[in-house]
Structure formats: structure tokens, C-alpha cells
Amino acid sequence: MYVQTWVPWVLCLDRPPPTTQFTATPARRVRSRFTMNETHDLHVLHGDDGNGPTVTLAEYRELVARLAKFAHAYYVLDAPLVTDDAYDRLYRSVEAVEARNPAWVVPDSPTRRVGGPPLAGFRKARHPAPLLSLANVFDSDGLVAFDRRIGVAGPDPEIPRYTVEPKLDGLTLALLYADGRLVRAATRGDGEIGEEVTPQATTIRTIPLTLSMGVNGGQGVPRFLMIRGEVTLPLDAFARLNEARDAAGEANYQNPRNAAAGSVRQLDPRITASRALRFTAYTATVLTLDEGGGALPLDQLAFEADAADLVASDPIDQDVVTRVFDRLRPLGVASGPFATHWEALLAMRDWGFRTNPHNRQCVGLEEAVAVLADLQELRATWDEETDGLVVKVNDLATQERLGSVAKDPRWAVAYKVAVSEVVVTRLLDIAVQIGRTGAVTPLAVLEPVRLGGVTVSSATLHNDDQVRALDLRIGDWVRVQRAGGVIPAILGVDLDGSRRDGQETEWAFPTACPACDGPIARDGDEAVARCTNASCPAQRSARVRHFAGRSAVDIAGLGGNWIDRLIASGLITSAADLYHLTLPDLLAIDGQGMGEILARKLCDAIDRTRRQTSLARFLFGLGIRHVGSETAELVAPLVGSLDALCDRLRTDRDDFLGSLGAQMLETKGVGPVVAQSVNDALSNPAMLELLERFSAGGMSPVPPAQSPKTAEDGPLSGKTFVLTGAMSEPRESIAALVVAAGGKVSDSVSGATSFVVAGEKPGSSKIKGAAKHSVTVINEEALRSML
Ligand SMILES: [Zn+2]
The missing domain is CATH 3.30.470.30 (DNA ligase/mRNA capping enzyme)
Incomplete structure (x- = not known):
């Protein structure tokens, strides 16, 4: 009814208007629920002469309005008015009109929702009113x-x-x-x-x-x-x-x-x-x-x-x-x-x-x-x-x-959700995970269940003893609790197992590593079972995952699946081997190779880490026992650099380790357990081999900064400035002058602010903040006279 009056040719159902090279396609809309009541609006129409129809600006705007209405009904109201097909055709029609008449494109056209070119970075934005928390x-x-x-x-x-x-x-x-x-x-x-x-x-x-x-x-x-x-x-x-x-x-x-x-x-x-x-x-x-x-x-x-x-x-x-x-x-x-x-x-x-x-x-x-x-x-x-x-x-x-x-x-x-919320679900299986030190940890595989507003499908079981204590059998109904957002835990079998129907099976802790078939042994002093095979692929994979993880060296795009496949293909046995991988290697991984785009991205990501990784993150990535990311920050300055470390280990290992141990013990936050563990790790010849392989692959972690050489006794030292309004130079340049003179620059006015420097059209919130905290407001000239 409505549609026919204004654009009779666009919705030619069996022949959509020609589209151009626009890459924009509407996001996949998965559901296809729709009501029939408006679909009859979209009758088969006619009139496409093959050269692309002419359409007036007013007609184009009506098209956009109609498309926006359908999109709103679909995405916001969750009550689609037309079929996905009809929507897509209308979308492509709008695209086609826009391609022929670029000057018409309105900023709120749904075709503009495909995203522009990548940005160099995010800029800061001050909210006109603070966003409070609850x-x-x-x-x-x-x-x-x-x-x-x-x-x-x-x-x-x-x-x-x-x-x-x-x-x-x-x-x-x-x-x-x-x-x-x-x-x-x-x-x-x-x-x-x-x-x-x-x-x-x-x-x-x-x-x-x-x-x-x-x-x-x-x-x-x-x-x-x-x-x-x-x-x-x-x-x-x-x-x-x-x-x-x-x-x-x-x-x-x-x-x-x-x-x-x-x-x-x-x-x-x-x-x-x-x-x-x-x-x-x-x-x-x-x-x-x-x-x-x-x-x-x-x-x-x-x-x-x-x-x-x-x-x-x-x-x-x-x-x-x-x-x-x-x-x-x-x-x-x-x-x-x-x-x-x-x-x-x-x-x-x-x-x-x-x-x-x-x-x-x-x-x-x-x-x-x-x-x-x-x-x-x-x-x-x-x-x-x-x-x-x-x-x-x-x-x-x-x-x-x-x-x-x-x-x-x-x-x-x-x-907030009561922390004691408990749900009952099925225990589907007990898997084991092999950690980077070979520790074998059971993991409960659960039938997915909603708990505290989130879906959980697994729960930790610390060790064999816990599985026995809970008397868990595969197929059991179990009570699961998630306390304070941490990984859920199994409290026990529901109704003491009275719901069992005889189909449940007992679970036995594996006697051999499921990854390498190597022997599993228990450490004398701890209840942890470990795979003792040093070349176990699961341990290798866990070590590489740890190295490449976000909190360590952070190699973007290197997921666990690829690590497993690189190890299975024999392309890597350690994280150091990553720095020797070539593009052809990645393209030829056993099974299905990595796609070229992905492979190039990964090569770039690895390459970036060669020169952008801090020595502390690198040390943490080595996975030395007891050396967490904070400890690594403390140890890094004592080590100096990767090359220095290799040199010393190669030439005068014992002297070096002796003095390193003494220095560690003098460092606040590093105890004897850490010192011993670092000593053990570094005295292992395999570690030197690993470090040299990193070095040969071009890995060059950034040594820790020497004590910062800020102008501590500069004219502005101890003073904090807030800059607002337009100045004779970009604010960033003015800020750099302040920092060079030993001052600090802050974004918001507080009791700690020494001066607010106001240029033209200063932000009212900053001027108000200055009044509130009795901070002196000066102009740019006054600031320059202080430099
Ligand atoms: Zn193993």
C-alpha cells in the first residue's frame, strides 16, 4: 500500500538492483521469526529497465526511513516486520541508490552501520555528568x-x-x-x-x-x-x-x-x-x-x-x-x-x-x-x-x-546475587588438564547450566582426593556453586546419590598421561600428580600458552588450538621456536595449514614481541616456578638483559648465580623460595639452551628502565597542573613543557591540583572544580613565566 506509491521498481523480488563493490552486508541475522502482517507490503514490483532506475532524493529518503523502521522493529523491538530476504533486498536497493548518488547519503542510513576505517587510538572523552557506580x-x-x-x-x-x-x-x-x-x-x-x-x-x-x-x-x-x-x-x-x-x-x-x-x-x-x-x-x-x-x-x-x-x-x-x-x-x-x-x-x-x-x-x-x-x-x-x-x-x-x-x-x-546460589546439573565427564609443570588436574565437565546469571559448563576438582571425597561418578546429578564470580565448584552429589539409576560409571585417576602416555607420579611432599615426561606435548603446549598469554608476552592471534597443532606438526617444541617460524611453515602446518592472512598476522604479531616485550614479562613467560608477574618485575633489574643473562650463564655461571641469589635475597618481596627456584631453573643447562634459542630468533626484551630521569628539581617539581581551553600550542605540547620542567599534568581537578591553566573557552567543569577545591586559575602566560 505505502510502498507502491513511492518506489515501484526497487523491490523487484526476482532481480535485485545491481550492487556495486560495497562490502557492506547486514550482519547475519540468525533468527528468522517474522510476522506476516507487513510482508504483503512488499509485493513483486516492476519497472527496472536494466539501466538502474532513476529515483528522486525524496524517494531515497523514504527508502532509508523504511529500512530504518524495519531495522528498529527487528533489532530493538525484536518483532520483525518483514522477512530477512525482503530486508536484504531493500538494504541492497538503498546501497545501490547510494552508490549512484554518493552526495545523497544521509548519516543515519542503515548502510552506514558497517564501520569506517581503523583508528590509530582511542581519544579521551569527558562525560558531561559523572557516571556513578552503585x-x-x-x-x-x-x-x-x-x-x-x-x-x-x-x-x-x-x-x-x-x-x-x-x-x-x-x-x-x-x-x-x-x-x-x-x-x-x-x-x-x-x-x-x-x-x-x-x-x-x-x-x-x-x-x-x-x-x-x-x-x-x-x-x-x-x-x-x-x-x-x-x-x-x-x-x-x-x-x-x-x-x-x-x-x-x-x-x-x-x-x-x-x-x-x-x-x-x-x-x-x-x-x-x-x-x-x-x-x-x-x-x-x-x-x-x-x-x-x-x-x-x-x-x-x-x-x-x-x-x-x-x-x-x-x-x-x-x-x-x-x-x-x-x-x-x-x-x-x-x-x-x-x-x-x-x-x-x-x-x-x-x-x-x-x-x-x-x-x-x-x-x-x-x-x-x-x-x-x-x-x-x-x-x-x-x-x-x-x-x-x-x-x-x-x-x-x-x-x-x-x-x-x-x-x-x-x-x-x-x-547482587546471593553468593550461595546453588544449582543442580549433570556431571557428563571428568577430564584431566596437564599444566606446564606436568601437574595433572581433574576437571568436571558439566551439562551447561545457568548459575548466577552466567552459563557454567565446567568446574574444578583440585585432585584425585577430592573426586574420591565427593564420591563422584560420571552421570551423577551434582550440586554446583559459584562463589563471588570465581570458577564454580562441585559441592556434592545431589540427594546423596539417591537419584542414581545405575547407569553412572566410576572414574579412575589416569595412571598414564592422556597426552603422551608417559608415567604419572606424585611428588613426595604434595598431593599433586605429574606427568614426568619432559617432552610431553601437553606440557609443552601449556608452557607455550603461558608464554604467549596476555599477562606474559602476549602474542596476539596465537590461540591454544594453533599451539597444539604447531607442536603436533613438530614445528615447535618450545616458545623459543616461535621466533624461528617462517610464513611457509605456517602455511604448511599438518592437516589444514593456516590461511595466508592469518599466517601473516601471526608472523607480524610474533615479530612485534621481539622488540616490544619487557624483560619482566619475558621472564614471567618462561614459567619458572614461584615467579609470578610481580616477582618477575623485581627480578628483571637484577638480570639486566637477555644477552647479559646468556653471557653470564655461558661464561661464569656459578659466580653469576651466587651473586644473583644474594641480590634476590636483599630485594624486598623476593624470598628464599623464589631465589632457590630461580637458581634451580637457571642452573639447568636446558635453560641456557632455551634462552640462546630465543636470542638467536631475534628475541630482544626491553631491559627495565633505569631510575627515571625526570627533572626532579625542575622549576615545577611537586606541582600538578590541569590544562583546559585552547592555548597557543596544542595542549599536548604545553603538557610536555610542564613535564619537562618536573611538573605533572592531570585530567581532572582535585585537592591535589596546584594550578588550573585556562586557555580560551575553558571547560566549565574544570573552572568549577578549581573553585570547589580552592585551586588558583592562571593563564598560559603565567604558566610560561614559571618555566
Ligand atoms: Zn604427558
Whole structure:
């Protein structure tokens, strides 16, 4: 009906319009649930003459509006209006029109959600209002105390006192909108300053690029707005992402929260675009011009020019965003558009955001407690992870009156999962893991079960004794507990084994290493069983994994699967061999070789670590017993460099180890156990061989910095400066001058600040901060006179 009147040729179902080289395809939409009611809009149409139809600008804009509507229905409302096929065709049509008419492309076209070119780095972004954290309560007593602190509720007893909302476990983003247009997205950071991730955020389809002006008689869109919400990766998307990473030999993400954070904090927005991220909005802050300090008319004009620029420019200049939003502050509730938090939630939905469908409002404490219990039960069925529930005071005037203490608002608490939550699931198997020292540890393989808002599929069993003590049999129903977010533990067999049906099988600790078939022995003094075969591939793999891991040398893209295959192919036996691998080696790994792109990336990643690894990380990566990353930092200065270490071990080993041992014992934080362990490791000739192989492969760890040579007695020593506003040189250059003169530069004003240096158009928050902390404000000239 609607569609036919404006663009009769575009949806030619059996022949989509020619597409160009656009690489943009809509993210894989897995589910294909759709309602039929609007599909009849998309009748087979006609009129494509083969040369590409002509279409007017107005028609193009209608197409974009329609595509945006379908995308909103699909991604935000979870209620698709058309089939995936129909959506894809419309998408390609818009792409084709845009390819022919590049000048028409509107910034909020859904085709723009594919991510731009990679960035060099993240820039810092100051939030126009601090993002507070929440105090936690763990039981209903905590809630009663909270309720008592709130005291009298809002003026209207008819207004429900609380809202209860799931606390999503993801990455918090603050989005800034000017006249309904998304102009900046930033991570929470420390609550005051985060990282700017606008190009990444625009690829997330549940983040509106422009706000809908409101439906259902809802609120119009305020001129300046900050929206807070959480980016999550739904569980099915998380599982698919890890499968894909497995297939590519990349390390798995540990949990959906890490995956969501890792996906947003990608310098290449195209990677963000490829992940099915979801944004759920939960706080709207209306911002207004801060007139404090009596803005001059000229200032006012400059502000309006900047604000107009934000609406019109493409791409958006983040410096302009900063200039505009630095002058804004939250609008008081009395002059704001909402009386309650619930109204703000409804308005956000009208503007086009996803809000959590499980949000509830509650008349009082009693109902809130009941709702918490309900939602607690439901959490296990949700398709994204939560780490609690949030109770907020609904009445905004009351929120404002209560204010905040330090970084916690007094009008909201997070109700955390009781740590004692226990679930029952099936023990599918007991696997064993071989550690890098050969330690053999049993690992319970569980039927996946939701526990405390997350899915668990394995649990540690420390050793054979524990398996016996719990009398575990494969197939048992077991009680599992996750305490405080650590790896889950098995408490015991459910109902003392009365649910057993005779199909369960006993498990015996292996007598031979499952990886190498070598003998397993127990150390005399400890209950740990070890594979004693020094060339056990599982131990080798664990050692290389440790070396290449994030906290050690951090070789990007070298996942456990590839390490196993490199070892199985005989290409490496140690981490040092990584530095002798060639591209042809990787392409020819037994079985299916590594793809060329991946292989090149890995070679580059290895090469980077040759000169960018600190000696401490390198030492930690060697996996010497008792040498953790902190101890490695202490030992590194005593060792000096890899070459020095090799030289000394080769030429005068005993003298060297003697003096190293003495130095270690003199070092605070290094005890005799560590010293002995280092001595044992370094006196082993195999270690020298390994170190020399690293060295021959070009590994050259960066020696620890000598005691920093800052201008300790420079003219600015002991003073801290905060720079704000435009100066005669970029602020970074001014900051460098301050540092060179022995001073420090900080981003935010505090009691520790000595001076605020204000250039043109200083940030109002910094000037206010200076007043609050009685810090002297000086200009650039005064700063230069101090140098
Ligand atoms: Zn073994």
C-alpha cells in the first residue's frame, strides 16, 4: 500500500538492483521469526529497465526511513516486520541508490552501520555528568535498610516508589545526542573520563543514530541528551563468536562481558560491526547550557555556531562535541521533562532505544522484594547475562534530594546475587588438564547450566582426593556453586546419590598421561600428580600458552588450538621456536595449514614481541616456578638483559648465580623460595639452551628502565597542573613543557591540583572544580613565566 506509491521498481523480488563493490552486508541475522502482517507490503514490483532506475532524493529518503523502521522493529523491538530476504533486498536497493548518488547519503542510513576505517587510538572523552557506580546489597535486610534511608518518598503517594531493573553484565556506554543526532559514544572509564568509541557504537544496531521524535504522545526529544546503557553480547551470539574464534585458532573470550567489551574496544570498527552487540538504555540525562559565570554574548554566539555545526556536519568533529558538551550540565528535575524514572524509561523507548523488557515499577518495598524474587528466578531464562538487579527510587525529585555519597548515588542499589546460589546439573565427564609443570588436574565437565546469571559448563576438582571425597561418578546429578564470580565448584552429589539409576560409571585417576602416555607420579611432599615426561606435548603446549598469554608476552592471534597443532606438526617444541617460524611453515602446518592472512598476522604479531616485550614479562613467560608477574618485575633489574643473562650463564655461571641469589635475597618481596627456584631453573643447562634459542630468533626484551630521569628539581617539581581551553600550542605540547620542567599534568581537578591553566573557552567543569577545591586559575602566560 505505502510502498507502491513511492518506489515501484526497487523491490523487484526476482532481480535485485545491481550492487556495486560495497562490502557492506547486514550482519547475519540468525533468527528468522517474522510476522506476516507487513510482508504483503512488499509485493513483486516492476519497472527496472536494466539501466538502474532513476529515483528522486525524496524517494531515497523514504527508502532509508523504511529500512530504518524495519531495522528498529527487528533489532530493538525484536518483532520483525518483514522477512530477512525482503530486508536484504531493500538494504541492497538503498546501497545501490547510494552508490549512484554518493552526495545523497544521509548519516543515519542503515548502510552506514558497517564501520569506517581503523583508528590509530582511542581519544579521551569527558562525560558531561559523572557516571556513578552503585552500592551493593546482598539480601532483603540490605533493602530494608536502603528503604529506611530513603525516608519519605515523593510528594505523590500514587507514584510507585521504586523501579526494579535487571543489571546487565556488559560494557557501559554514555551516548551524547544533540538535536536528536548521535554525536558521541564513550565508555564509562573512571566515571568522569572514558574513551571515545563513536565509530564503533554506530555499528550497533540498537543504538539509534537519530532519535525518533516520540510516538504514543510521548515526550519530544530534548536538545542535548546523555543516554546511559549497557552493551551486551547475547548468549547465542557469544557462543557463535567463540566457535568462529576456535575455528580460526584464536583464543576464546572468557565470558560475554569480556566479549562485549573487547568488541567495542576495537580500533577497527568493522570488527565491532561483525559482532551482534546489543545496547540497552537505562538512564536519560537531559543537559542544558551552564550559564554559571555569566556567559558573554560572544561566547553564546560561538556556542550556537558549534551546536549548529554538530547538527549539520558529517563527519562529526569531536572537538566541537567537546566544546559544546563541556558547557552543559544536567537539567534540574524541576525544569526537566520527567517526574519519574519510569517516565524516562518509556520516553527512551519512544525515542527508539531498547529498554529492558523485564523492567518493573513497584509501589513499595514489599512489592520490590517480591519482584526481585520473581526476576531472580527468571534470570536463568534470559538471553543475556546479568550480575544482579537494580532498585532505584522512581521519583526524580527525591533522587535529586538524596544526591550521592562519593561515587554512589543514595537513591539506587544493586541487589547482587546471593553468593550461595546453588544449582543442580549433570556431571557428563571428568577430564584431566596437564599444566606446564606436568601437574595433572581433574576437571568436571558439566551439562551447561545457568548459575548466577552466567552459563557454567565446567568446574574444578583440585585432585584425585577430592573426586574420591565427593564420591563422584560420571552421570551423577551434582550440586554446583559459584562463589563471588570465581570458577564454580562441585559441592556434592545431589540427594546423596539417591537419584542414581545405575547407569553412572566410576572414574579412575589416569595412571598414564592422556597426552603422551608417559608415567604419572606424585611428588613426595604434595598431593599433586605429574606427568614426568619432559617432552610431553601437553606440557609443552601449556608452557607455550603461558608464554604467549596476555599477562606474559602476549602474542596476539596465537590461540591454544594453533599451539597444539604447531607442536603436533613438530614445528615447535618450545616458545623459543616461535621466533624461528617462517610464513611457509605456517602455511604448511599438518592437516589444514593456516590461511595466508592469518599466517601473516601471526608472523607480524610474533615479530612485534621481539622488540616490544619487557624483560619482566619475558621472564614471567618462561614459567619458572614461584615467579609470578610481580616477582618477575623485581627480578628483571637484577638480570639486566637477555644477552647479559646468556653471557653470564655461558661464561661464569656459578659466580653469576651466587651473586644473583644474594641480590634476590636483599630485594624486598623476593624470598628464599623464589631465589632457590630461580637458581634451580637457571642452573639447568636446558635453560641456557632455551634462552640462546630465543636470542638467536631475534628475541630482544626491553631491559627495565633505569631510575627515571625526570627533572626532579625542575622549576615545577611537586606541582600538578590541569590544562583546559585552547592555548597557543596544542595542549599536548604545553603538557610536555610542564613535564619537562618536573611538573605533572592531570585530567581532572582535585585537592591535589596546584594550578588550573585556562586557555580560551575553558571547560566549565574544570573552572568549577578549581573553585570547589580552592585551586588558583592562571593563564598560559603565567604558566610560561614559571618555566
Ligand atoms: Zn604427558
